[in-house]
Amino acid sequence: MNSSTTTSGLAFDIQLSQARKTPQQRAEILENPGFGTVFTDHMVTIRYTEGTGWHDARLEPYAPLQLDPATAALHYAQEIFEGLKAYRHPDGSIACFRPDVNATRLNTSARRIAMPDLPEELFIGSIATLLEHDADWVPTTPGNSLYLRPFMIATDVGLGVNNPSRTYLFLVIASPAGSYFKGGVAPVTVWLSEDYTRAAPGGTGAAKFAGNYAASFAAQSQAVEKGCDQVVWLDAVEHRWVEEMGGMNLFFVFGSGPEARIMTPELTGTLLPGVTRDSLLKLAPELGVPASEGRLSTDQWREGAASGELTEVFACGTAAVITPVGHVKSEQGEFTIGDGTPGPVTMRLREELVGRQEGTRADSDGWIHRFA
Numbered sequence: 001m002n003s004s005t006t007t008s009g010l011a012f013d014i015q016l017s018q019a020r021k022t023p024q025q026r027a028e029i030l031e032n033p034g035f036g037t038v039f040t041d042h043m044v045t046i047r048y049t050e051g052t053g054w055h056d057a058r059l060e061p062y063a064p065l066q067l068d069p070a071t072a073a074l075h076y077a078q079e080i081f082e083g084l085k086a087y088r089h090p091d092g093s094i095a096c097f098r099p100d101v102n103a104t105r106l107n108t109s110a111r112r113i114a115m116p117d118l119p120e121e122l123f124i125g126s127i128a129t130l131l132e133h134d135a136d137w138v139p140t141t142p143g144n145s146l147y148l149r150p151f152m153i154a155t156d157v158g159l160g161v162n163n164p165s166r167t168y169l170f171l172v173i174a175s176p177a178g179s180y181f182k183g184g185v186a187p188v189t190v191w192l193s194e195d196y197t198r199a200a201p202g203g204t205g206a207a208k209f210a211g212n213y214a215a216s217f218a219a220q221s222q223a224v225e226k227g228c229d230q231v232v233w234l235d236a237v238e239h240r241w242v243e244e245m246g247g248m249n250l251f252f253v254f255g256s257g258p259e260a261r262i263m264t265p266e267l268t269g270t271l272l273p274g275v276t277r278d279s280l281l282k283l284a285p286e287l288g289v290p291a292s293e294g295r296l297s298t299d300q301w302r303e304g305a306a307s308g309e310l311t312e313v314f315a316c317g318t319a320a321v322i323t324p325v326g327h328v329k330s331e332q333g334e335f336t337i338g339d340g341t342p343g344p345v346t347m348r349l350r351e352e353l354v355g356r357q358e359g360t361r362a363d364s365d366g367w368i369h370r371f372a
């Protein structure tokens with residue numbers, strides 16, 4: 001069937017898949033979705049041409065892209081992405097958590113990589129169009145969700161590297177998601193990387209730019225070789241200030257009980273401004289846990305854990321939500337945070353955040369955007 005719906009001034013040409021998964025196939029996938037391996041029946045594509053702007057918005061069957069081998073994105077990594085989730089609420093409706101923040105961040109990333117802005121209404125309209133047609137893919141099991149991956153690639157053909165591309169393709173694909181880490185909320189062990197840096201001042205660290213992730217894999221492999229689950233990045237100048245963990249932001253908990261407070265590394269321009277990070281900075285004080293941005297050196301981390309002043313550490317991101325950090329390893333040795341198990345502040349924040357996302361806790365900050 002071909003039809004057309006208009007969203008934010010641009011008409012979406014709707015081409016429905018003739019090869020949709022059957023309800024039974026879908027149910028089997030949704031039973032154990034893993035993360036990012038199975039995709040829904042459709043995808044959104046919108047093209048951009050300099051001088052014309054965004055055009056040719058489509059919902060079409062999920063399928064491989066046909067790209068000229070000289071396409072700019074394949075050579076010079078002009079590619080950015082976002083990640084957000086659609087949740088099935090108890091009343092059966094479908095909602096996303098702060099999609100406007102993802103829309104804004106996509107454009108911040110776009111500017112850093114010399115790509116065009118995508119109007120926020122088009123970002124939200126793309127998600128609405130995909131969710132309307134792939135609604136049955138939003139899991140009903142608490143803890144599971146539909147991970148949405150909006151992304152933009154440069155599509156000019158040619159190997160010249162003097163100018164950014166003049167044509168782009170924006171897409172949204174979707175994948176049912178369970179737990180990101182195989183161990184669920186089991187604490188991870190991290191490796192403090194002194195050999196590699198993720199981002200330097202003036203670089204691309206604050207953008208959700210594909211190249212940042214490509215550059216992280218060697219360090220992540222090294223972390224695994226050292227017996228760890230994840231790499232922790234230090235600053236590029238002094239190699240001692242803690243920045244991020246893999247693709248996630250970090251929080252440190254000091255004190256306990258009514259004295260507990262949390263701190264996350266400040267956004268220096270080399271860290272990714274995570275949506276979950278931002279949300280926790282607002283949500284924690286609402287639960288009576290003061291929150292601040294600051295900086296922490298690797299020595300302070302080690303000493304804080306040894307003295308007991310630093311009681312918990314966790315990482316946060318859209319994909320893995322909140323993941324406790326239990327052990328830390330580096331060339332200088334290793335240490336444990338608290339008793340190495342998930343701490344009470346970590347778990348309380350996780351419960352509240354997930355509750356709001358899944359619609360079982362009040363949306364006190366107006367973060368929920370209902371789609372259907």
Ligand code: COI
Nearest residue numbers: 083247248317318319320
């Ligand atoms: C997220 O937590 O959303 C991330 O950025 C990880 C993702 C690259 C899989």
